[in-house]
Amino acid sequence: MRLVIEAAEPGRRESVALWEAGGRRLSEAVCATTDWPPFARAGLDGFAVRSADTAQASPGSPATLRVAATVAAGGLAPADVAPGTAVRIMTGGAVPPGADAVVMLEQTADARVGGQPAVQVRSAAVPGQNIAPRGEEFRCGSAFARPGELLRPGHLALLGTFGYAHVPVFVRPRVAVLATGAELLPVEAPLAPGRIRDSNSAMVAALVAQHGGVPVQLGRVPDEPGAAAEAIAGALLHCDLIVTTGGVSVGDYDVMASLLRSIERSSAAAEGGAASEEAGWQATAPPQADLLPQDSRLLFNKAAMRPGAPTSAAIVSGKLLLALSGNPGACFVGFELFARAALLRLQGVTEAAARPKQATARLAGSIDKGSPHERFVRARLYTGNGTLYAEPLAWGKSSMMASIPAADGLIRLQAGPQGAAAGEIVEVIVL
Amino acid sequence: MRLVIEAAEPGRRESVALWEAGGRRLSEAVCATTDWPPFARAGLDGFAVRSADTAQASPGSPATLRVAATVAAGGLAPADVAPGTAVRIMTGGAVPPGADAVVMLEQTADARVGGQPAVQVRSAAVPGQNIAPRGEEFRCGSAFARPGELLRPGHLALLGTFGYAHVPVFVRPRVAVLATGAELLPVEAPLAPGRIRDSNSAMVAALVAQHGGVPVQLGRVPDEPGAAAEAIAGALLHCDLIVTTGGVSVGDYDVMASLLRSIERSSAAAEGGAASEEAGWQATAPPQADLLPQDSRLLFNKAAMRPGAPTSAAIVSGKLLLALSGNPGACFVGFELFARAALLRLQGVTEAAARPKQATARLAGSIDKGSPHERFVRARLYTGNGTLYAEPLAWGKSSMMASIPAADGLIRLQAGPQGAAAGEIVEVIVL
Numbered sequence: 001m002r003l004v005i006e007a008a009e010p011g012r013r014e015s016v017a018l019w020e021a022g023g024r025r026l027s028e029a030v031c032a033t034t035d036w037p038p039f040a041r042a043g044l045d046g047f048a049v050r051s052a053d054t055a056q057a058s059p060g061s062p063a064t065l066r067v068a069a070t071v072a073a074g075g076l077a078p079a080d081v082a083p084g085t086a087v088r089i090m091t092g093g094a095v096p097p098g099a100d101a102v103v104m105l106e107q108t109a110d111a112r113v114g115g116q117p118a119v120q121v122r123s124a125a126v127p128g129q130n131i132a133p134r135g136e137e138f139r140c141g142s143a144f145a146r147p148g149e150l151l152r153p154g155h156l157a158l159l160g161t162f163g164y165a166h167v168p169v170f171v172r173p174r175v176a177v178l179a180t181g182a183e184l185l186p187v188e189a190p191l192a193p194g195r196i197r198d199s200n201s202a203m204v205a206a207l208v209a210q211h212g213g214v215p216v217q218l219g220r221v222p223d224e225p226g227a228a229a230e231a232i233a234g235a236l237l238h239c240d241l242i243v244t245t246g247g248v249s250v251g252d253y254d255v256m257a258s259l260l261r262s263i264e265r266s267s268a269a270a271e272g273g274a275a276s277e278e279a280g281w282q283a284t285a286p287p288q289a290d291l292l293p294q295d296s297r298l299l300f301n302k303a304a305m306r307p308g309a310p311t312s313a314a315i316v317s318g319k320l321l322l323a324l325s326g327n328p329g330a331c332f333v334g335f336e337l338f339a340r341a342a343l344l345r346l347q348g349v350t351e352a353a354a355r356p357k358q359a360t361a362r363l364a365g366s367i368d369k370g371s372p373h374e375r376f377v378r379a380r381l382y383t384g385n386g387t388l389y390a391e392p393l394a395w396g397k398s399s400m401m402a403s404i405p406a407a408d409g410l411i412r413l414q415a416g417p418q419g420a421a422a423g424e425i426v427e428v429i430v431l
Numbered sequence: 432m433r434l435v436i437e438a439a440e441p442g443r444r445e446s447v448a449l450w451e452a453g454g455r456r457l458s459e460a461v462c463a464t465t466d467w468p469p470f471a472r473a474g475l476d477g478f479a480v481r482s483a484d485t486a487q488a489s490p491g492s493p494a495t496l497r498v499a500a501t502v503a504a505g506g507l508a509p510a511d512v513a514p515g516t517a518v519r520i521m522t523g524g525a526v527p528p529g530a531d532a533v534v535m536l537e538q539t540a541d542a543r544v545g546g547q548p549a550v551q552v553r554s555a556a557v558p559g560q561n562i563a564p565r566g567e568e569f570r571c572g573s574a575f576a577r578p579g580e581l582l583r584p585g586h587l588a589l590l591g592t593f594g595y596a597h598v599p600v601f602v603r604p605r606v607a608v609l610a611t612g613a614e615l616l617p618v619e620a621p622l623a624p625g626r627i628r629d630s631n632s633a634m635v636a637a638l639v640a641q642h643g644g645v646p647v648q649l650g651r652v653p654d655e656p657g658a659a660a661e662a663i664a665g666a667l668l669h670c671d672l673i674v675t676t677g678g679v680s681v682g683d684y685d686v687m688a689s690l691l692r693s694i695e696r697s698s699a700a701a702e703g704g705a706a707s708e709e710a711g712w713q714a715t716a717p718p719q720a721d722l723l724p725q726d727s728r729l730l731f732n733k734a735a736m737r738p739g740a741p742t743s744a745a746i747v748s749g750k751l752l753l754a755l756s757g758n759p760g761a762c763f764v765g766f767e768l769f770a771r772a773a774l775l776r777l778q779g780v781t782e783a784a785a786r787p788k789q790a791t792a793r794l795a796g797s798i799d800k801g802s803p804h805e806r807f808v809r810a811r812l813y814t815g816n817g818t819l820y821a822e823p824l825a826w827g828k829s830s831m832m833a834s835i836p837a838a839d840g841l842i843r844l845q846a847g848p849q850g851a852a853a854g855e856i857v858e859v860i861v862l
Contacts, residue, residue: 018618018633019633019636019646019648021633021637022633022636022637022640022641023637023640023641034622036832037627037830038622038627039624039625041830043828043830044680045680071625072613072614072654072684073612073613073614073625073654073684074612074613074614074615074625074626075613075614075625076624076625090680090684090685091680091757091758092612092614092627092757092758092830093614093625094624094625132828132830137826137831137832137833138833144833144836145836151637152637152835152836153634153635153637153638153641153763153835154634154763154832154834154835154836154837154838155836156630156633156634156636156637157630157631157633157634157759157763157832157835158630158832158833158835158836159618159630159633160618160628160629160630160631160632160633160634161627161628161630161832162628163618163619163620163621163622163628164618165618165619181504181505181523182503182504182505182506183503183504183505183506183523183524184505187449187590187591187594187595187596188594188596189594190594191465191469191594193470193507193525194470194502194504194505194506194507194524194525195505196468196469196523196592197591197592197593197594198591199587199588199589199590199591199592200588200591201591202449202450202452202453202587202588202590202591203584203585203587203588203591204584205450205453205587206452206453206454206582206583206584206587207584209453209454210453210454210584215450217450223503223504249475249476249521249522250476250536250537253503253504253521254521326522326523327522327523328588332584332585332588359813359814360814360815360816360817361814361817362817382790383790383791383792383819384791385791385856386791386792386793386818386819386856387817387818387819388814388817388818388819395568397474397563399468399472399474399523399563400568401467401568401585401588401589401592402568402569402575402589403585404583404584404585404588404589405575405576405583405585405586405589406585407585425816425817
């Protein structure tokens with residue numbers, strides 16, 4: 001996780017129209033461009049008054065004030081509120097100088113004094129009542145959101161308020177999605193004996209979009225390292241991250257495993273060469289002619305986790321390549337742990353916030369078997385009486401798909417000989 | 432809530448490419464088009480064997496089997512696995528007839544028997560070991576997702592698996608967004624005394640998009656019922672739902688309140704007229720010339736809730752009109768309660784599932800004041816030791832925006848003279 005997060009650095013920036021900024025990630029801090037509210041505002045419809053004028057008011061003995069003016073929202077009173085007078089004001093209107101309280105319309109009655117419009121106030125107003133003072137929520141210049149933050153609907157309200165017709169955001173990362181495996185048929189093909197359709201590409205594309213990226217479908221390549229390397233080389237030209245599925249196991253035809261082994265050998269040779277140079281020796285042989293660019297570097301080859309043990313990662317021409325398992329369940333977990341973190345980092349999310357979102361929950365069912373590696377069990381989350389429960393889903397094997405749509409969490413179990421009992425507190429990753 | 436949900440019926444349907452189906456809502460049930468897995472599949476790389484051949488195998492005394500063939504993923508064995516033989520098989524490969532177990536590659540060693548390739552198996556295989564039987568996850572014809580369901584990444588894996596190159600979904604509802612209020616400036620304008628910028632339109636548009644709709648920005652109209660009615664009439668031609676903000680209070684210039692009052696009068700007149708006809712009388716006067724179409728019908732005028740008490744709803748030319756408060760906090764809550772439900776219904780979500788997503792949580796701070804109406808307090812949700820906590824956010828007044836971006840829940844408090852104490856179990860709506 002650390003290696004992946006360090007390898008994925010915040011990417012390019014752009015400016016988008018406010019209307020298009022929802023769901024994007026900020027590339028710069030955004031600040032209040034004025035105090036907010038920008039003026040003392042009426043919190044409801046009624047009358048702006050001097051509270052002292054109403055000190056003795058009661059339902060039986062209302063205070064009668066001359067109505068000097070009416071302020072519509074967006075308008076201004078022609079003059080200050082003088083003693084003995086009131087100004088009719090609407091929700092959101094600017095409270096005129098002189099007034100220090102707004103009396104709710106429902107606590108007043110129309111009246112006339114000397115033929116002029118007046119209002120009866122039936123209760124004593126408290127200074128400040130129903131007025132939002134200038135700057136109550138924000139001081140001019142204070143930041144209200146920071147780089148990497150996801151722009152939610154509430155942020156858009158603030159951006160609009162402070163005049164951000166355009167918003168600085170990170171460009172949506174382009175993510176190449178490549179499926180490997182001679183057994184894979186296109187989705188539209190009829191099934192054939194021994195073959196299955198490519199289901200990972202659509203799932204990974206949807207995961208990419210869900211986490212702010214733009215999926216770039218490279219399709220399927222057969223089990224030939226050359227074909228996979230060629231597809232990857234093409235993607236390196238216009239994508240920010242490469243996610244492959246399949247071909248990472250120990251089988252004879254595992255194309256991504258072959259490519260990653262070639263990087264490993266090449267890296268080892270390069271390190272050996274560097275050591276040789278230090279010792280003043282000549283490197284005896286050029287590194288093996290590799291299929292991936294020579295500056296490729298393996299980050300990790302397999303991960304101590306289940307499912308997804310074959311998950312591997314490398315840097316290729318400066319870009320992160322994540323090789324996920326071809327088993328759908330393992331592919332899903334591998335994406336949620338590693339690819340999501342990389343995608344968030346590319347969009348400027350802090351290293352800490354790019355990690356999976358963790359919570360604790362009470363286990364709603366038992367998990368019988370232990371595991372030699374840390375385990376991530378697909379789960380449904382729900383609450384009861386203030387407790388968050390995580391129910392392990394059936395059909396949770398790495399090859400299985402049935403539990404993926406229903407999973408809104410992953411129960412995280414440490415390696416060990418035992419599983420976990422119902423009722424135990426467990427860590428969960430919230431999806 | 433019930434009135435809104437009943438008024439919004441599932442809308443038009445379309446078929447979209449699988450790659451574009453993520454985040455959409457299904458319009459028809461989708462089914463397994465084959466048993467899944469479609470054949471007995473190897474769960475890992477190794478050798479397909481007859482378990483009886485390995486019954487006596489141990490590390491010290493391995494069973495030696497002749498390797499009759501190799502099955503790549505996607506390939507088929509040329510013949511059945513005969514007694515005394517094994518077939519090399521890759522993850523996902525079709526287990527050949529005759530074999531009833533797969534032995535992991537790591538538990539075997541290469542060997543030769545009579546000059547031919549063979550394998551030593553170091554432990555007894557159990558029948559069924561490392562094999563996913565045909566139809567284990569799905570039976571052909573069984574539904575795996577239903578109308579109205581949100582298509583998550585895991586659904587796309589299943590759709591791809593079962594050959595759905597195109598997916599039946601509900602059309603994204605078009606939602607007209609109209610801001611009312613003479614005080615509103617466009618976002619790009621400099622502030623002027625007494626004026627504020629329109630922040631609700633951008634927030635509402637982002638909320639619409641978040642819940643599957645397409646926002647159609649109608650912009651701002653001044654405080655004239657005719658102008659608002661004209662904008663609404665235009666939107667009725669090409670939108671499925673109309674959301675307005677502002678103008679629903681009791682102020683003299685509240686344009687939406689005026690329009691809704693005119694519907695109310697008109698409905699009352701029509702009902703009176705009908706009664707007259709039953710009694711054989713002539714209707715004495717035509718209903719008042721209304722600004723909204725004559726078939727308009729008020730659903731509710733104000734709601735017993737805080738914030739958002741002025742929230743109102745009507746049916747106009749058969750389409751739902753939701754008039755939300757202009758106060759940003761109230762607008763947000765009104766949307767999450769009513770407009771979200773309507774949007775989900777338009778996308779075929781069941782009436783029950785269209786309601787807000789409720790949970791229970793432990794209150795992490797006290798809420799001091801009671802309220803004469805049911806109350807929805809913006810909150811941050813987090814867990815600790817298996818408990819879900821809801822922390823009421825500061826800056827929670829209806830006019831305030833500062834707490835909207837941070838809110839991932841709304842604490843739901845019943846009307847009553849008291850608030851709620853820290854540690855109490857409360858209902859929350861998960862946003």
